[in-house]
Amino acid sequence: MTTELEYEEKRDPAVSTLAYFGKELKLCRDGARMSQQELAEEVPCHHTLINKIETAVRIPSLHIAQTCDRVFDTGGTFERMWPIVIKYAFPSWFRPFVDLEEQASVIRNFELVVVPGLLQTEEYARAILSTGRLENLEDVVAARMQRQHILHRIHRPRLWVIMEEACLRRPVGGRDVMYRQIQHLIRASDEPRTVIQVVPCKVAVHAGIAGPFSLLSFEDKSPDVLYSDGFPQGHIRALSEDVAIAGWAYDLLRADALSTAESVELMDKIAKELYA
Numbered sequence: 001m002t003t004e005l006e007y008e009e010k011r012d013p014a015v016s017t018l019a020y021f022g023k024e025l026k027l028c029r030d031g032a033r034m035s036q037q038e039l040a041e042e043v044p045c046h047h048t049l050i051n052k053i054e055t056a057v058r059i060p061s062l063h064i065a066q067t068c069d070r071v072f073d074t075g076g077t078f079e080r081m082w083p084i085v086i087k088y089a090f091p092s093w094f095r096p097f098v099d100l101e102e103q104a105s106v107i108r109n110f111e112l113v114v115v116p117g118l119l120q121t122e123e124y125a126r127a128i129l130s131t132g133r134l135e136n137l138e139d140v141v142a143a144r145m146q147r148q149h150i151l152h153r154i155h156r157p158r159l160w161v162i163m164e165e166a167c168l169r170r171p172v173g174g175r176d177v178m179y180r181q182i183q184h185l186i187r188a189s190d191e192p193r194t195v196i197q198v199v200p201c202k203v204a205v206h207a208g209i210a211g212p213f214s215l216l217s218f219e220d221k222s223p224d225v226l227y228s229d230g231f232p233q234g235h236i237r238a239l240s241e242d243v244a245i246a247g248w249a250y251d252l253l254r255a256d257a258l259s260t261a262e263s264v265e266l267m268d269k270i271a272k273e274l275y276a
Helices: 004-010 017-031 036-042 047-054 061-073 077-089 095-103 122-132 138-151 175-188 240-256 260-273
Strands: 106-111 158-164 194-199 213-217 224-230 235-237
Touching: 017 047, 017 061, 036 047, 036 061, 047 213, 061 122, 077 138, 095 138, 095 213, 095 235, 106 240, 122 175, 158 175, 158 240, 175 194, 175 260, 194 240, 194 260, 213 240, 224 240, 224 260
Parallel strands: 106 158, 158 194
Antiparallel strands: 106 213, 213 224, 224 235
16 A cells, blocks of 8 residues: 555655656646647547646556657657656565666576566466456556566576476466466576476475565675565565575475476476366
């Protein structure tokens, strides 16, 4: 839930990139002597959406940012702001982790129930996120997809993912969505800097049974950071004792998991079973 202070900060251009985007948009629109309705027709969208973006109530889509650049001839300014602005789709407690994730050189992730966000397809992510009946569902989906840009950089982080077999057998979004998600995981495992391992169902108890978590490591030798998922929110921990316990748990999970080749074989088997 957004606190009153967070709400005010969100609308302050000196603090919030979202508010700064809205302020710049209004300045450009006023300078061009264009009404909100006229800009809305260029998008196209309802004019109230333009008003909500200018007042930092709604998050602009990438298409709207690109449209603003085209209409006001700003040389890509709004599009360059968008990757930062879209982070406001995340709850305030999660944004620091996203910032750390972008700086990490190594990401180790364990999941119990669902495919990790960095490896989700858009349709799988939408199916997962729609269960929360979010008013800003498309914003949150776009934000989750934007997180994945770190895997497409030239100097991308190394990603090590371990997940329970249950993550692959839960038919999120239906058979077709799950099939394409598993195929996406198989393709991702071909990338030399991505490792995917599956803990088979026959391993009834393991070191990650308490819940999903991520460990981030950094090239500049900054201390590792632990993120543990939870309800209603996750937590970032930097205490060396907590990080060490999580690191040992991850090593034990790697020992219990199938090899990378065996994991791909299992994923392929499960995908074929969807159409058996």
